[in-house]
Amino acid sequence: MRAVVVALGKIGLPLAAQIARAGHEVVGCDIDPAVVDAVNAGEPPFPGEAGLAEALQETVGAGRLRASTRTTDAVAAGPDLVVAVPPLAVDRRARPVWRALDAAIRAIGDGLQPGTTVSVETTVPLHTTRSRLAPLLEQASGLIAERHFHLVFSPERVYSGRVFRDLATYPKLVGGLSAAGEARAVELYRAFLDAEVWSMGSAEAAELAKLAETTYRDVNIAFANELARIADDHGLDVARAIEGANSQPFSHIHQPGVAVGGHCIPVYPRFLLAGAPDARLPRVAREINEAMPGYAVDLLGEVAGRRVLVLGVTYRGGVKETAFSGALALRDELQARGAEEVLGHDPLLSDAELEALDFLPWHGEPVDAAIVQADHREYADLGPEDLPAQAIVDGRGVLDAERFAGRVKRLGRP
Numbered sequence: 001m002r003a004v005v006v007a008l009g010k011i012g013l014p015l016a017a018q019i020a021r022a023g024h025e026v027v028g029c030d031i032d033p034a035v036v037d038a039v040n041a042g043e044p045p046f047p048g049e050a051g052l053a054e055a056l057q058e059t060v061g062a063g064r065l066r067a068s069t070r071t072t073d074a075v076a077a078g079p080d081l082v083v084a085v086p087p088l089a090v091d092r093r094a095r096p097v098w099r100a101l102d103a104a105i106r107a108i109g110d111g112l113q114p115g116t117t118v119s120v121e122t123t124v125p126l127h128t129t130r131s132r133l134a135p136l137l138e139q140a141s142g143l144i145a146e147r148h149f150h151l152v153f154s155p156e157r158v159y160s161g162r163v164f165r166d167l168a169t170y171p172k173l174v175g176g177l178s179a180a181g182e183a184r185a186v187e188l189y190r191a192f193l194d195a196e197v198w199s200m201g202s203a204e205a206a207e208l209a210k211l212a213e214t215t216y217r218d219v220n221i222a223f224a225n226e227l228a229r230i231a232d233d234h235g236l237d238v239a240r241a242i243e244g245a246n247s248q249p250f251s252h253i254h255q256p257g258v259a260v261g262g263h264c265i266p267v268y269p270r271f272l273l274a275g276a277p278d279a280r281l282p283r284v285a286r287e288i289n290e291a292m293p294g295y296a297v298d299l300l301g302e303v304a305g306r307r308v309l310v311l312g313v314t315y316r317g318g319v320k321e322t323a324f325s326g327a328l329a330l331r332d333e334l335q336a337r338g339a340e341e342v343l344g345h346d347p348l349l350s351d352a353e354l355e356a357l358d359f360l361p362w363h364g365e366p367v368d369a370a371i372v373q374a375d376h377r378e379y380a381d382l383g384p385e386d387l388p389a390q391a392i393v394d395g396r397g398v399l400d401a402e403r404f405a406g407r408v409k410r411l412g413r414p
């Protein structure tokens, strides 16, 4: 098989290496020349992906994987499969900003040849594959979908950092615009994946599956957050209650937390809701989760005129990503309630990066109050001498609360 993978990011590059490692010939395309140069040198352009360096050395070294900035030329060579994983940016309200995805699809369309199967893996709102991407490919190529080329949607479901492991274990979901196209794509995916490949019946079914699995997590976390607030009202321990509930096999309650952040979980329920104006549960779950930073500030007490520290500005521990981070919502909430200063600390961010996000960098000086927003491993070791604050809310349950002699409030814990 000959394949082209478009967008060599945290997801696309391991996928390209996976296809090449299965013995196929792959061209990986990216608009960033630095990414292309690194890949052609056999080096990962980003850190943290287990097994990627070895996979690149093996496949680039053997000449089965090469990178290029020329997507249209690579597609014009007539590969069997084109896999597209470009980013889909969103605005502050999690609405799609289509520019990058459209540009990548047009570049593919400009080179598209009869007989090629195109698979889009970027998470999209319902009907995007059929109603937006197919027409873009047809306009650019002059070809007709399902007559001259196939288009399928196959959501990327892996977790960055362990992509190869997830590719080997999670079923690959494939949904086409036609039964023939779907069958052809299933056959092509089976040629390089050890995991099961599932035929979903339509592109829309595959789109919905991805939105469902991410929205499930948001709804589940919202339920855990609601339980935490009930536990607070009744002086009960939510952690023990969830542990108890989950001790039989029908209960899978997640953990409460000060915020749901990152590129995926706060965003994809909004994609789902955009096509489902009458849906209620995901909307309520979003409202509950978006209210949690405000609830955490409530637990701190009066903040007007106080200096308040946010510990952990990335959206979660160990990941340098601030998209939709709860720290930003906490910052806004604290500013709106008249905090004198909002300080920030994060082991993954420099002072300049904190300042760019409107946090005053904190270097251990006493503050009036603090909220732990991200579960960075470093925070588990903090004691009262490292964190001199009158009131502390641990929004992730990472601090050793006993060391703080009653000054730490955890969500849903007496």
Ligand SMILES: NC(=O)c1ccc[n+]([C@@H]2O[C@H](COP(=O)([O-])OP(=O)(O)OC[C@H]3O[C@@H](n4cnc5c(N)ncnc54)[C@H](O)[C@@H]3O)[C@@H](O)[C@H]2O)c1
Binding pocket: 006, 007, 008, 009, 010, 011, 012, 029, 030, 031, 032, 035, 071, 085, 086, 087, 088, 100, 101, 103, 104, 121, 122, 123, 124, 156, 157, 158, 159, 160
């Ligand atoms: N990161 C994750 O954990 C994850 C998990 C599941 C699904 N996804 C999906 O994968 C998509 C991509 O995520 P990522 O983490 O790989 O992104 P990323 O930011 O790591 O990489 C995106 C890459 O796309 C390139 N690019 C941008 N526009 C392009 C274009 N027009 N043509 C070619 N290349 C282009 C960029 O230069 C960059 O190298 C997401 O939008 C999401 O739908 C991501």
